[in-house]
Amino acid sequence: MTTVPEILVDRAWEEGVRHFFGLPSSGVLLHVLEAGRRRGVEFVSTAHESSAVIAAAYNGYFSGSAGLAIGIQGPGAGNMVSGAVNVKFERKPVVCVCECPAAGDFGNWGQQADHPGLFKSTAGACLRIKPQAAAQTVHDAFRIASGTRLGPVLLELPRNLGTSVADPDVVAVATPGLPEPAPDKVEALCNAVASFQRPVIIAGDDVRQEGLTTALVELADTLQAVVLVTMDGRGVFPEIHPRFGCVYIGTAPPHTLYRSFLEEADGVLVIGADGRMKEARWDSDVPVCELVTCPKFAALSDAPQWRVDGRLRPTVERLFQRQSREGFPISRIAELRTAAAPRFARPPVAQFAVQDVIAITREQLPVDGLLFAETGVFQSMLEHLWPVVVPDTFFGSTVGRTMGLTIPALLGAKLACPLRPMVGFTTDGSALMRLGELEVFSRVGVVAPLIVMNDGALGTIQAQQRFQGLPSYGLQLQRVDFASIARTLGLNGVVVETPEEYAVALRQSWDAQSATLIDCRIDPQAYCDSFMPTTGIRPSMDSLESSS
CATH class of the missing domain: 3.40.50.970 (Thiamin diphosphate (ThDP)-binding fold, Pyr/PP domains)
Structure with a gap:
C-alpha cells in the first residue's frame, strides 16, 4: 500500500x-x-x-x-x-x-x-x-x-496525511498540442510581410521550443531583416550574425538600441513571443504582424494589424516564399550597433570595471556553458556585451529584473547538471539576500564560480536616485568581505581588485574542489555612472527633459 x-x-x-x-x-x-x-x-x-x-x-x-x-x-x-x-x-x-x-x-x-x-x-x-x-x-x-x-x-x-494510504490511480490527460494556424490568416500575414521594405523580426523563445532556430536564420536572410530577440529568447538567433540587432527589452527610455531599429523599419514580424516579454507598453506605430503559439497569449505589440495563432512552422515555411524587395541593409545594422557601443564601453579611468568581468568570463566560459544573472548595473551590459550563440544557455532575469535570483538558480541547475560548466553573476545587495544558501553549496558539494560585483551600494537604485536629482540617501552598504564569509562556510573565497587577478581566480575556480566565490572590488563610481547610459538614457539631456 x-x-x-x-x-x-x-x-x-x-x-x-x-x-x-x-x-x-x-x-x-x-x-x-x-x-x-x-x-x-x-x-x-x-x-x-x-x-x-x-x-x-x-x-x-x-x-x-x-x-x-x-x-x-x-x-x-x-x-x-x-x-x-x-x-x-x-x-x-x-x-x-x-x-x-x-x-x-x-x-x-x-x-x-x-x-x-x-x-x-x-x-x-x-x-x-x-x-x-x-x-x-x-x-x-x-x-x-x-x-x-x-x-x-x-x-x-x-498535515494528517503522513501515513494515509493513497489511491494510486491516474487517468492520464493528453496534453493538447498547439493549434494549426488558419490558412486565410497565414496568407494575409504573409502578404503583409512581403510588402515590408525594411523589416524587423522580433523572435522569442517559442522559436527554440518549436525547433526553428535554423529556419529563423534562413528567414532573416530571405526577408533581409534585422533580428531582435526577447529577453527569454537569447540565442534563438546567433548574436554574432551580421543580421542580429539587439535584445528587445520593450522599456521606456528613449535612446535604447531597439528603438533605433524600429524607427527605421516599415514593418515588424514577431515570431514566438508574447506580451509578457516587455517592460512597458508597446508604443511604436510601425505595422506589426505576429505569430503567437497560443490564442490565449497576449500579443507583444498589444494590437497587431495581423495575428496568426498556432504552430509557428507552417507560417514560417510559407514566409520563405516571400522576399523583401529592399531589406534592412547589413551595413546599417552595423552602424546602429556601433553608434550604441560607447554607452557600454569600459570606463577608461577605472582600475577594475564590470566590463572586465564580463569580457574575461565570456572568454573562459565555453559557448555552451550556462550563465546565471540577475538585476544589477551589469544586466543591460550583458544584453550587449555577452553574445549568445547557443540557445538556452543565458539565464539572466527577464521581466522580473529580480534581486536574489542567481544564487538559488545556480544551486538548482548545478545539482541537475553537475558536469556542465556554469557561472553566476550577482551583486553585493543581492548576495546579502541569499548568504545562507552559501552553506548549502558547501554542504551538498556544488562546485561552480559565483561572481559578486561588490561596489558597497545598491548601485542601480543609487544611479536612478541621482538621475532624478535626489540627494544620495539610504542606499550605501558596508563593503562586505564576501570572500571571508565564503571561507567560513567551507567554500573558496577570493578578493580581486584588478582584471588580471580576476582572470587568474576564475581560471582556478573551474578545477576547484568546492565552489569559489570571487569578491570583485569594482570601482564604485564607474559602476554607478555606467548604469543610466546602458538603459537608453542620456543623463545630461534626458534628466533635463524629465524635470521640465
Missing part, C-alpha cells in the same frame, strides 16, 4: 526529479523526506523557502520536469510565494507543496493562512491533495507546472 507522501515522491522520480528543496515541519513533511530518502530523491534543506522554490524550479527545468519544493503552512507558504513570483516571471516550472490543516481543522488560530489566496495571482493552479485522488492530483500539479507556459503550481498537503 502506497502512502500519500510516497505518491508525491514517486511522481517526482518518474518525472526525472532527483532533488527537492525546502524547509520541513515536524509533521507530514517529515514523511515526505523519508519517502524521498527511500526512493533516492535527495532532500536539500535551504536557508529560506523562497530560495527553495527558485532552486527547485531551475533544478526541475534542467531535469526536464517541474521541480519540487516544500514548506510549512502559514509563514512558510508566504515565503514560498516570493520565490513563486520570481519563477513565474522567469518561466520556470515548480510544484510548491505546502503543509495545510486537515480538512476539519481549519480555523482562526495557529499558523493557518489562506494559501490559495496568497498564490492565486502567481500559480497556474491551486490544488489540495485528498487520499482518494492523491495520485491524480499530484500528476495534475506536475502537468500544469510544465504546461505551455512554465510556472509555479500550489499543492496543499494536509
Whole structure:
C-alpha cells in the first residue's frame, strides 16, 4: 500500500526529479523526506523557502520536469510565494507543496493562512491533495507546472496525511498540442510581410521550443531583416550574425538600441513571443504582424494589424516564399550597433570595471556553458556585451529584473547538471539576500564560480536616485568581505581588485574542489555612472527633459 507522501515522491522520480528543496515541519513533511530518502530523491534543506522554490524550479527545468519544493503552512507558504513570483516571471516550472490543516481543522488560530489566496495571482493552479485522488492530483500539479507556459503550481498537503494510504490511480490527460494556424490568416500575414521594405523580426523563445532556430536564420536572410530577440529568447538567433540587432527589452527610455531599429523599419514580424516579454507598453506605430503559439497569449505589440495563432512552422515555411524587395541593409545594422557601443564601453579611468568581468568570463566560459544573472548595473551590459550563440544557455532575469535570483538558480541547475560548466553573476545587495544558501553549496558539494560585483551600494537604485536629482540617501552598504564569509562556510573565497587577478581566480575556480566565490572590488563610481547610459538614457539631456 502506497502512502500519500510516497505518491508525491514517486511522481517526482518518474518525472526525472532527483532533488527537492525546502524547509520541513515536524509533521507530514517529515514523511515526505523519508519517502524521498527511500526512493533516492535527495532532500536539500535551504536557508529560506523562497530560495527553495527558485532552486527547485531551475533544478526541475534542467531535469526536464517541474521541480519540487516544500514548506510549512502559514509563514512558510508566504515565503514560498516570493520565490513563486520570481519563477513565474522567469518561466520556470515548480510544484510548491505546502503543509495545510486537515480538512476539519481549519480555523482562526495557529499558523493557518489562506494559501490559495496568497498564490492565486502567481500559480497556474491551486490544488489540495485528498487520499482518494492523491495520485491524480499530484500528476495534475506536475502537468500544469510544465504546461505551455512554465510556472509555479500550489499543492496543499494536509498535515494528517503522513501515513494515509493513497489511491494510486491516474487517468492520464493528453496534453493538447498547439493549434494549426488558419490558412486565410497565414496568407494575409504573409502578404503583409512581403510588402515590408525594411523589416524587423522580433523572435522569442517559442522559436527554440518549436525547433526553428535554423529556419529563423534562413528567414532573416530571405526577408533581409534585422533580428531582435526577447529577453527569454537569447540565442534563438546567433548574436554574432551580421543580421542580429539587439535584445528587445520593450522599456521606456528613449535612446535604447531597439528603438533605433524600429524607427527605421516599415514593418515588424514577431515570431514566438508574447506580451509578457516587455517592460512597458508597446508604443511604436510601425505595422506589426505576429505569430503567437497560443490564442490565449497576449500579443507583444498589444494590437497587431495581423495575428496568426498556432504552430509557428507552417507560417514560417510559407514566409520563405516571400522576399523583401529592399531589406534592412547589413551595413546599417552595423552602424546602429556601433553608434550604441560607447554607452557600454569600459570606463577608461577605472582600475577594475564590470566590463572586465564580463569580457574575461565570456572568454573562459565555453559557448555552451550556462550563465546565471540577475538585476544589477551589469544586466543591460550583458544584453550587449555577452553574445549568445547557443540557445538556452543565458539565464539572466527577464521581466522580473529580480534581486536574489542567481544564487538559488545556480544551486538548482548545478545539482541537475553537475558536469556542465556554469557561472553566476550577482551583486553585493543581492548576495546579502541569499548568504545562507552559501552553506548549502558547501554542504551538498556544488562546485561552480559565483561572481559578486561588490561596489558597497545598491548601485542601480543609487544611479536612478541621482538621475532624478535626489540627494544620495539610504542606499550605501558596508563593503562586505564576501570572500571571508565564503571561507567560513567551507567554500573558496577570493578578493580581486584588478582584471588580471580576476582572470587568474576564475581560471582556478573551474578545477576547484568546492565552489569559489570571487569578491570583485569594482570601482564604485564607474559602476554607478555606467548604469543610466546602458538603459537608453542620456543623463545630461534626458534628466533635463524629465524635470521640465
